[in-house]
Amino acid sequence: MPLSTITGIGHYVPKNIVTNKDLMEVMETSDEWIRERSGIEERRYIDRTKETTTSLAVEASLNAIKDAGIDKNDIDFIIFATLSPDYYFPGAGVLLQRELGIAGTEIAALDIRAQCSGFVYGLATADNFIKAGTYKKILLVGAEVHSVGLDFTTRGRNVSVLFGDGAGAVIVEATEDESHAVLATSMHSDGTYAEKLAYMYPGAHGGYFLDKYAIEGFDVDYNLENTPYGGVFWNQDMLDKARIFPHMEGQAVFKMAVTKFPEVIKETLEKAGLGVEDLDMLIPHQANLRINQFVQKLMGLRDDQVHNNIQKYGNTTAATIPICLNEAYREGRIKKGDTVVLAAFGAGFTWAAAVLKWGKD
Template sequence: MLYSTITGIGHYVPKNVVTNQDLTEVMETSDEWIRERTGIEERRYIDRTKETTTTLALEASLRAIKDSGIDKEEIDFIIFATLSPDYYFPGSGVLLQRELGIAKTEIAALDIRAQCSGFLYGLSTADQFIKSGMYKKILLVGAEVHSVGLDFSTRGRGVSVIFGDGAGAVILEATEDKEKAVLATKMHSDGTYAEKLSYMYPGAHGGYFIEKYGLEGFDVDYDQDNNAYGGVFLNQDMLDKGQVFPHMEGQAVFKMAVRKFPEVILETLHAAGLTIADLDLLVPHQANLRINQFVQQTMQLKPEQVYNNIMRYGNTTAASIPLALSEARDEGRVKKGDVVTLAAFGAGFTWAAAVLRWGK
């Protein structure tokens, strides 16, 4: 029987460090206010003239490829998870293929838009492809550039202080050894709460869902003369009202996250034939340190059983789990044979988890 195993891992973050104090120069906030609500102390932002989502992914991918010991030409599938692609289309997967210099191999490149859960959706997808025998060596990447699309004003501080830029990547290969494999993955979603954490403008919805569900705080683009939703993608009014920035209802996200995190972790451990007592390390999505601490306490885990690095990087959404897992490996926090659980919750709402036995 075939399983998938992580044979290489790497991460990359921009060199530009932005502290909480730096943000006080462009908005009404404070280091204390940010730390108290999020646990974040600093984050990384790209050099806008030299870096993009794809270039961050390239650096992380090259490190993962080197760590695995394979040649990049051996990669037979690319999965790219991001909510901040370089282009609206085409996706970043083909751009990464080009930057790696392997476009001539004409391998497939799949982009995944599951936001904070994107890497785990990608991991589950890669796992199934490998188990089926369709692909043998898959490059899975999570990469994000948030800094170019945030509202750096007091109006936007509730969102803008949270996010940072970064990338993480893994190489997944086929193995028959279950003692170093992905043991189980679980994925969920609930679109009821889609607009609670959203980036709706520019978009093609034209206000249809806003009208249908009676959403407050959003504008409807309705053409009275033709009795139809206009479908305006972007206009000056959207820009003036600051609607082109992410929207988040923090309390709603927090309440759902602290409920769904433990549920999906236990569900996935059960699917792997394990219990919380078997867990060596939990690497949660780095959305908010307070969420992770709440989950740790709820599940009665020791501090050393949970890895957090949001203090240094902020929330890098789809990149946060591979970035944290890579750092945990580098720091010796995850060792060969360890049972590692990865878990994420984010916009959609989507949530997911994976249990694996570390093989490197």
């Protein structure tokens, strides 16, 4: 049975740097407040008239394709992880195929909506497709554009200061060499707490879940007296009540993350027949530097065993791990033969990890 390995990697972030001090111009916050709670110093935002989630993905993909030394037409499957697609439908995978100029190949494109865990879910999916012999050269992308959908007022500061835009991509190919392959993956979810971190409007739920689970701060009064059909996906009342922005209960997310992160890392290392002592580099999802530091301390890892870059990019959700992985590799922090662990936790809640032997020089 073939195994899978990463043969190419690349990332791309917009050129527009937005610092904490820049955000102080539009909301009541401070550089110290943001750094203390998240570790973030700056993030990147797209040019709203020239860049999209897909365009960021194109740049990252071309970098990964070049790094792998393959032709873009050799790709036989696309996996696109994002929570911020350009359209509600169709998904971003087919848009990426078109913008890469490979639509004529008619290869399948799969979109993954596992939020911050999306890239690791995607790697697990690619790994299993390659093991099954279904595909041989898979383009896996994580890309996000958050800046166009955040509440840049004091009301929304707890969420808006955390997120940035960016994209990362890898080429996953078949190999028979276990010394540079994906060794194990794990994926989990628990929908009990779905609304603790959610972007609920626009949506097709019609208020059903908000009413059923009595989500704090949300009501189901849509003023629909003169709207016999439709009107609950999006309407003016939702705009007036600022319902169209992300909702997060930070403490609940933090508590769950610091529990599930170590669990899934240890679980996946055990699947690979390894222990924490065998880990050379941990690439954690970049949601909050405080979460990552807590997990690092809990697992007894040294600073040189963990790579963080949230300070520069903020939380780019599905893109954080490939961006972080590529940076660590380019900086020489990951070397051929190293045991690398990718781990993520995000909305849903979802969490996942992958253990791989790094195969690139």
